[in-house]
Amino acid sequence: MTTHITGTREEWLAARLELLDAEKELTRRSDELARRRQELPWVRVDKEYRFETEDGSASLADLFRGRSQLLVYHFMFGPDYKAGCVSCSAIADGFNGIAVHLANHDVTLSAVSRAPLAKLLAYRRRMGWTFPWASSGDGRFNFDFNVAFTEEQQREGTVEYNFERAGHAMDVTPVPLPVAQSAAMTGTDAPTYSLDRPGLSAFVLEDGAVYHTYSAYARGLDGLWGMYQWLDRAPRGRNETGIWFRRHDEYGQR
Template structure:
């Protein structure tokens, strides 16, 4: 432990100082939330098709009769053997969340490009109940900035998180993929059963939509670190004594932790 050890009175004073910074952050967050509501929107005229547990669906169908739709762009490509580990960690909070949102006229739905059979099997494995649709065969992922082609990756370049990315220089293992193999991206790719190039043609994000008088509108999207607030584990770790305290990829799918690492027993004391 590298913290100063002080009396309770000294700690209270220090905590009050931090409280002011936290309050300022909260106020600023409220201001940014208002700015989101002031964003213009884009009318959606393209007829996107999805596959769900209930069969073929349109984008309007994903609203499930509500006026607002929040889509989590879950990284699970057709070539993946399992869903992205990071997306899986984020999605673990969706089970209870989607019920509360539904009570507030908002539908939460994950969307991935993998076939619905793959999504359904993984959803069963994870014990998830939130809606999950396959966008495979449509332009939905590409149009909303989370799905890219090999040609974009190796010949044209792509735009993710509102920034252009250069093309990968080589398709072989001597290129970008080799340099990223032992990076967090490379580790995540291996945990989905894919190579780095294939893995990174899918990207994470979330998008918001509204329907009014039968007309669909796109109101918001965020990507990359913009998703941090959705990753509930980190919100808790930021308040733990050692913070995030990470030097490598430490998280796993919730059914992959060893008992000594992740299984939680009852902490009640009688």
């Protein structure tokens, strides 16, 4: 027998209408937040960044692929990873269908990681993805946009992620089990895994100049996790106690 509250259809409808008011208010607040994101001041990017892409060496402006807007997903795939981060992989599973619509609305969606390009493209083939993926290699791009850190920063506790210094689950001792599990799933240890972090950065190209307009990290990426938007509407919600998900080709494996 269920332990959840039950009721009549009339009771359900009354409760649902009350919830609908709250959902509409959340939608209005979300629209307002989107407007405020677009009102952030643009910061000109004067540093010359270079990337390796399947089309050859590229600048940040080249990543726009002829469009005026660029969304970069900072995919956790460090140089020493054996495979991409399982959480980033779950997010990226939704990119293929979205990227084509964005491309036809003047927006390029691209992933950027520090791992060598050959490793990124091999993993992309394994996952069946087609979105652009560039390697920043040994360049400063990931470090400057606060999604990669040095071992020295890690030792000294000076990692600044999600607009604050340290205090993150990936930086505490002992290492939380989910972090250790995620690291193992990339074929690394927790300290190596934690040198890279997930994030989203937005750029605009205007009059030949590139401007940085927005970045988000950690829980700020929740809206990109397509599966969670569905789970939040399922009867038992997220209902998780740890890292339950796998890469989509690993379900059913022991």
